[in-house]
Amino acid sequence: MHIAPTARTRNGFTLVELLVVIALVVALASVAALGARSALLASREARCMNNLRNIGVALYAYANDHGGSFPETSHSERDMDRMWVGALEDYLGDYDETRICPADPRAKERLNAGGTSYILNSFLFVPEIGEWGEPIGPPRNRPGLIPDPARTILAFICADGWGIGPDNDHTHSNLWTNWSAVAADIAPGRFGGSGKRNEAKGRANYLFADASVTSIPAATMKRKTEAGINIAQVPGLP
Helix, strand or coil: CCCCCCCCCCCCCCCHHHHHHHHHHHHHHHHHHHHHHHHHHHHHHHHHHHHHHHHHHHHHHHHHCCCCCCCCCCEEEECCCCCHHHHHHCCCCCCCCCCCCCCCHHHHHHHHHCCCCCEHHHHHHHCCCCCCCEECCCCCCHHHHCCCCCCCCCEEEEEECCCCCCCCCCCCCCCCCCHHHHHHHHHCCCCCCCCCCCCCEEEEEEEECCCCEEEEEEHHHHHHCEEEEEECCCCCCC
């Protein structure tokens, strides 16, 4: 009687199978890492948005206690405790956490120097001065004088190259005639961008004068700037 030979039992993987398994493991690890980075970015963006909301509430609470005026910036106030960053300390629950954007690469430096990741719109907080040093027109850092709060930006996230001290607390919005000038002051791609100054990737959070916070893509802000629109301009004011 003829007995058919039995097939040899294979032990382990062939080289091709091993390479396939390795490729699958690498692909899954990449997907997991990408997901973790996305989750971290989303968490930081949400915390930043919450910081700006709290700053907005604090600004209005301060104005309510100080004759209807927001606090001053370093442009017109030399006492660090009275510049808006220090002036809001008693109005913010966690002062140190709220004044620093969690995605700011210079967060520790700004924290230690008493500075902030957020800067106020100079069109509202820096008074116009005439050639003899006299103020031109009424002060604009008063909520009641803002014609269209829902379309007026109060605060931005500062650029990486911005100074770290408390006196670095406002933009130079009158100089924003091109995208490079905008990106010198603020970080329009703080979330999702690479950090390169003139790129238009990612997005950032903006605090508006009605105390709302909106995330806006950097590409949107660049298009407006290149169309001749100053994104910091106060609608309804010259």
